Amino acid sequence: MTRVAIAVILAVLYGLHQDFWLWREARPLVFGVLPIGLFYHAAYTVATAVVLWVLVRIAWPSHLEEPVTRA
Amino acid sequence: MVQTGVVLAYLALVMYLGIFAFRSRRAAPGAEEYFVAGRKLGPAVFLLSLFGTNMTAFSILGASGHAFANGIVTYGLMASSSALVIPVSLLLIGTRLWALGKRHGFMTPVQMFRDRWECGHIGTVIFVVQAVLLVPYIIIAVMGGGTTLHTVSGGRVPFWLGGGLVSLVVTTYVFFGGMRGTAWVNAFQTVLFLLFGAIAVAVVSAGMGGFSTAMESMLASPATAPLLSRERISPLYFLSYTFIPLSSIAFPHIAIFCLTAERLSHFKKTIVFYPLCMLAIWLPSVFLGVAANRATDVPAIAAKVEARAELAAGGPALSQDARDRLRVQAAGDDVILRLVEGYAPLWLAALLGAAVMAAVMASDSQILALSTMFTEDVFTFYGGRRRFGEAMQVRTGRAFVVLLTAIAYLVALRMPQSIFDLATQYAFAGYAALSPLLVAALFWRGSTKWGALASTVWTAAAVAFVAVVQTTVAPPPPGAGVPILTIGDIDVVTRAAAGMMVAGFLPVVPMTVISALLMVVVSALTARTQPAKDTLAKYFPG
Numbered sequence: 001m002t003r004v005a006i007a008v009i010l011a012v013l014y015g016l017h018q019d020f021w022l023w024r025e026a027r028p029l030v031f032g033v034l035p036i037g038l039f040y041h042a043a044y045t046v047a048t049a050v051v052l053w054v055l056v057r058i059a060w061p062s063h064l065e066e067p068v069t070r071a
Numbered sequence: 072m073v074q075t076g077v078v079l080a081y082l083a084l085v086m087y088l089g090i091f092a093f094r095s096r097r098a099a100p101g102a103e104e105y106f107v108a109g110r111k112l113g114p115a116v117f118l119l120s121l122f123g124t125n126m127t128a129f130s131i132l133g134a135s136g137h138a139f140a141n142g143i144v145t146y147g148l149m150a151s152s153s154a155l156v157i158p159v160s161l162l163l164i165g166t167r168l169w170a171l172g173k174r175h176g177f178m179t180p181v182q183m184f185r186d187r188w189e190c191g192h193i194g195t196v197i198f199v200v201q202a203v204l205l206v207p208y209i210i211i212a213v214m215g216g217g218t219t220l221h222t223v224s225g226g227r228v229p230f231w232l233g234g235g236l237v238s239l240v241v242t243t244y245v246f247f248g249g250m251r252g253t254a255w256v257n258a259f260q261t262v263l264f265l266l267f268g269a270i271a272v273a274v275v276s277a278g279m280g281g282f283s284t285a286m287e288s289m290l291a292s293p294a295t296a297p298l299l300s301r302e303r304i305s306p307l308y309f310l311s312y313t314f315i316p317l318s319s320i321a322f323p324h325i326a327i328f329c330l331t332a333e334r335l336s337h338f339k340k341t342i343v344f345y346p347l348c349m350l351a352i353w354l355p356s357v358f359l360g361v362a363a364n365r366a367t368d369v370p371a372i373a374a375k376v377e378a379r380a381e382l383a384a385g386g387p388a389l390s391q392d393a394r395d396r397l398r399v400q401a402a403g404d405d406v407i408l409r410l411v412e413g414y415a416p417l418w419l420a421a422l423l424g425a426a427v428m429a430a431v432m433a434s435d436s437q438i439l440a441l442s443t444m445f446t447e448d449v450f451t452f453y454g455g456r457r458r459f460g461e462a463m464q465v466r467t468g469r470a471f472v473v474l475l476t477a478i479a480y481l482v483a484l485r486m487p488q489s490i491f492d493l494a495t496q497y498a499f500a501g502y503a504a505l506s507p508l509l510v511a512a513l514f515w516r517g518s519t520k521w522g523a524l525a526s527t528v529w530t531a532a533a534v535a536f537v538a539v540v541q542t543t544v545a546p547p548p549p550g551a552g553v554p555i556l557t558i559g560d561i562d563v564v565t566r567a568a569a570g571m572m573v574a575g576f577l578p579v580v581p582m583t584v585i586s587a588l589l590m591v592v593v594s595a596l597t598a599r600t601q602p603a604k605d606t607l608a609k610y611f612p613g
Contacts, residue, residue: 037301049154
């Protein structure tokens with residue numbers, strides 16, 4: 001995966017954190033208790049874990065793992 | 072009495088874990104074993120301990136207190152932004168720090184900076200700024216320990232004894248256990264945090280008769296409905312908070328912790344699970360803090376709600392003293408303690424006491440980091456190790472741990488906590504503004520030591536300026552702002568109730584942006600002072 005693609009993915013994820021479209025909304029209460037803004041950010045946290053899992057699989061800096069000899 | 076007993080038993084257990092439980096028989100004694108656990112930590116301890124190192128008393132107490140006053144926005148401000156920025160910084164920066172540490176034996180960020188930019192005394196300047204920004208955390212932890220033991224014992228353990236006891240326990244296991252002991256204690260404490268959140272939600276929910284009714288009644292009241300959305304917070308303020316987690320990797324104790332993993336692959340689980348750990352700890356803390364606004368059958372919480380209503384109704388008509396008094400009464404830092412006291416059985420309240428102790432004892436990593444920095448960046452750099460040997464270096468590190476904790480304890484006994492609460496707020500912004508140093512060192516060949524110095528001096532000056540403004544200009548009522556610097560008709564710098572603002576942003580934003588700009592501009596102007604090709608090849612092979 002190119003560096004540009006990774007940067008775009010991270011930029012989109014960062015942009016999604018600024019959820020101005022839910023700014024003044026409290027309803028619906030998800031599961032009857034969680035205001036939508038709080039639910040969104042909880043779901044965002046899970047989505048972040050998924051994106052990081054993908055990045056770790058396809059963009060891992062494996063060159064850093066090469067056997068090292070102390071200089 | 073039961074609570075005090077459980078907390079004291081917890082302190083004894085932590086001391087045992089830190090000193091004896093995981094001492095490695097195979098490990099060679101020496102500086103690397105003491106300061107970075109021989110770079111041999113396994114994946115589970117690395118994840119739990121790194122996460123625990125990042126969690127402070129704020130994660131349980133402060134988060135619910137902030138949510139009690141400000142509502143659900145707390146989670147977006149502090150948890151979901153950290154859940155993205157911290158693991159990404161571990162992926163991009165932490166892994167590179169690990170590799171450089173493994174290859175060249177670095178134990179502190181300043182060692183790496185000195186090597187990368189071929190500088191000596193500029194590294195010392197960076198060390199001083201880092202150390203000054205870190206010390207308030209240690210003092211706050213001593214104060215937190217004293218206050219917590221005093222509270223859970225119903226006043227039987229005085230503040231000086233509680234603070235002294237916590238200091239003694241932390242000093243003992245950091246002294247004997249070094250990084251390995253500290254890491255295992257942190258891992259244990261993280262497990263405790265993770266368990267606590269779910270249990271507390273279940274018990275408080277049962278006590279309040281479920282949360283649905285509480286949420287519906289909050290929505291029906293004009294006073295509490297805004298707490299369930301973000302209408303009281305400006306989008307610029309919200310955006311500003313995403314800069315704060317940049318501080319994490321720039322904190323020396325986190326950067327040093329990145330050096331302790333045995334293998335690079337240990338970072339994988341840490342990076343992926345970090346957001347989920349944030350969710351598991353912060354969602355219950357924030358949700359319980361918000362729901363506490365309807366727990367008015369608990370007298371202590373009812374008093375807080377009344378004080379807040381009085382503060383809002385009085386507005387600018389209140390005197391500064393009355394506002395300050397009401398702010399203290401309405402403060403929600405102990406709201407989760409009060410909730411559990413009100414709804415939980417004694418055994419859970421006792422466990423909570425232990426969890427709170429775990430939170431306030433998170434200073435162990437900072438103490439060890441300062442000791443590592445002192446011995447590596449000052450003692451060794453200025454010839455101490457060459458003259459006196461490695462054994463003396465470790466002894467110096469241990470002596471520094473004792474001295475630092477003793478000083479923190481004495482300061483904690485004599486100074487008001489509010490000073491250090493403020494200082495830790497500045498420290499977050501300060502470390503975020505230092506993050507361009509790491510990015511430039513690792514990713515930009517063209518960066519120079521003079522660029523690093525400019526960023527560091529700017530950070531120190533900016534933190535000092537914010538501190539002076541916030542302590543000399545009294546906070547106005549919520550919603551108002553005191554202009555400090557006006558250009559044309561625009562108030563560029565203002566003092567708001569929440570602190571200093573710059574063009575609607577928190578100071579951390581201009582501090583970090585200007586720090587990055589200074590790094591770029593000053594490095595470009597001093598391009599002739601770039602390190603030798605051999606040095607650059609270490610950092611940018613190929």
